[in-house]
Amino acid sequence: MTATLSLGTAQRQTQTISPRLQQAVRLLQMSSLEFSAMVEDQLGQNPFLEEDPDAEARSAPAQAETTPVEDRELWRMERSGASQRADDSQVSAMELMPERSSLQDHLHGQISVMNLSERDRVLAAIVIEALDPDGYLRIALDELAVFDGLLPAPEPVELRIALKRVQALDPPGVGARSVCECLQLQLPAIECPETRALATAIVQEHLSLLAQRNIAALARALHADPFRVDAACKRLRMLDPRPGWRFESSLPPYVVPDVLTQRIRGQWRATLNPAVMPRVRFNQVYADLFRRHRNRADAEMASSLQEARWTVRNVEQRFSTILDVADAIVRRQQHFLEFGAMAMKPMGLREIAQELGVHESTVSRVTSNKYIATPAGVFELKYFFSRALVSRSGSACSGTAIRGLVKEMIDAEPSGQPLSDAEIARRLSAQGLTVARRTVTKYRQALHIDAIERRRAG
Structure with a gap:
């Protein structure tokens, strides 16, 4: 059997995107701030472009409630300031603002100065990157083991050690997998041994009574003096159940509507x-x-x-x-x-x-x-944009509308008696809307509403 080589031609249609079209697509996706900065840059470089003083008058809609003049001027100053630097003798307001690091940046900085092997450093980094913004690890360790950038694949014991390393970092309580574990990680900060022992017992065995602020029931369960139990509870409330939140930026987002x-x-x-x-x-x-x-x-x-x-x-x-x-x-x-x-x-x-x-x-x-x-x-x-959710009556309802119902239920819940996500799902079902508990959780988190434990404690 012999192999032969031959040359041939074939016509085939392919779809290509020109560089011009690619740039147009990229510009379409830009935010208005980014797009305006690009146009300002072109305006300063291209002699065939000039500022149009009548553009705003032509574009202003009749009978429209537009942004006040002062706001528009501030917006233009903010926009042009993005492409200008202050003189050497001046300091811009942006330079005076403190730079905030994220939780992950803060933790990576601590790991980088520890005497660890490269593999141990990578394993700790895997755990850090898996943390939620509030500092909790809500992904099972065996799921982290599928990380495909590390050979050989990490063993469960290696990941447990990496988690312990992360949990030993600042802020105390980071890397916890539950509220109980988060508080336990912060218990060593309690200096009084007796108060620390009572606090440990409360966290490990009676967390629900702590949330209910039921000092009498805690004292009976622990066979302890109510005044000492109350002191332990007050000390526990000084701990941070969401240690990662302190790294979230407190600056409100600056959005100008398009x-x-x-x-x-x-x-x-x-x-x-x-x-x-x-x-x-x-x-x-x-x-x-x-x-x-x-x-x-x-x-x-x-x-x-x-x-x-x-x-x-x-x-x-x-x-x-x-x-x-x-x-x-x-x-x-x-x-x-x-x-x-x-x-x-x-x-x-x-x-x-x-x-x-x-x-x-x-x-x-x-x-x-x-x-x-x-x-x-x-x-x-x-x-x-949201997909349609069909109720038992056959009518369609948007996810946004259901989020509105979830918020309305939580806003109307009795003081000290917050609704669990499961209870909200049950009430929605009673209204003909079949929504899973985890979907209610997702909607509640999207609304930036705390979980039932935090709402009850607050």
């Missing part, structure tokens, strides 16, 4: 926010001069001319697309604008994409990092 909502003749409509639109236009005078006097040595200027045309066109296209998508969302969510989250209709990306004749990925990019101001607050456009 789109505003206004009511026109009984219908809610979307309009662009003039405060976030770059004031840039094509400099036709310079372009005409260049065309009359150009020569072969002006290749760089010709490139700048083409870039300027593309920049202006992309600004127009970007905001036109954002407005089209936002307006389509607003038309479908009239009830949300009238009555709030519980009136949110289920809606998918495909629904908007089909109406506008674009790809779903385009809608996804447009709705990322873009915000809309509504009577209920400022929301990311992605907030309005």
